[in-house]
Amino acid sequence: MPQVVLSGHGLVKYYGSVVGLAGVDVAVRSGEALAVMGPSGNGKTTLLHVLAGILTPDQGEVWLGGERVDQLNDAARTVLRRRRLGFVFQDNQLLAELPADENVALPLMVDGLSRRDAIARARNTLGQVGLAAEVGRRPGELSGGQAQRVAIARALVGEPQVV
Ligand SMILES: Nc1ncnc2c1ncn2[C@@H]1O[C@H](COP(=O)(O)OP(=O)(O)OP(=O)(O)O)[C@@H](O)[C@H]1O
Ligand SMILES: [Mg+2]
Known part of the structure; x- marks a missing residue:
């Protein structure tokens, strides 16, 4: 079976008192396309942001390849995202001034x-x-x-x- 390239273990994320993620486990294997489905507001974007290192979880671990992502500092996570992860934001986040x-x-x-x-x-x-x-x-x-x-x-x- 292809190896796991991205995984999350026991992911918990709060926004103040709002629960974003309540203990999520997920693993993505090389070559696999994984769809996350659920009602609006149930944590899909939060999960993807945590897996991509855009947000850090309050509990749990994120691994990309052999590297633990959630404990890296902001600067290191930014470099990792730029070099090893592509992210399509729900609201695209394009720069309006640039072609x-x-x-x-x-x-x-x-x-x-x-x-x-x-x-x-x-x-x-x-x-x-x-x-x-x-x-x-x-x-x-x-x-x-x-x-x-x-x-x-x-x-x-x-x-x-x-x-
Ligand atoms: N920055 C924030 N501050 C406070 N609460 C937030 C924040 N971002 C998300 N939430 C809350 O966290 C929960 C999960 O939001 P999330 O954006 O992950 O949902 P979603 O599954 O992506 O929804 P949708 O399908 O509408 O895009 C929701 O209750 C939402 O209101
Ligand atoms: Mg969303």
């Missing part, structure tokens, strides 16, 4: 790739999600689905282990 190709290229440039190479890779990935003709448009000039595909391209462009 699609620059939004997608940004994580590569932050990681040290030249602007020229980053833009080339971004445009290639945008082509893969059907947006070759829209690379120069800002998020406000795109449809909701197109903007979400830009966010998907941004998640894929660094060839992460887990999306």
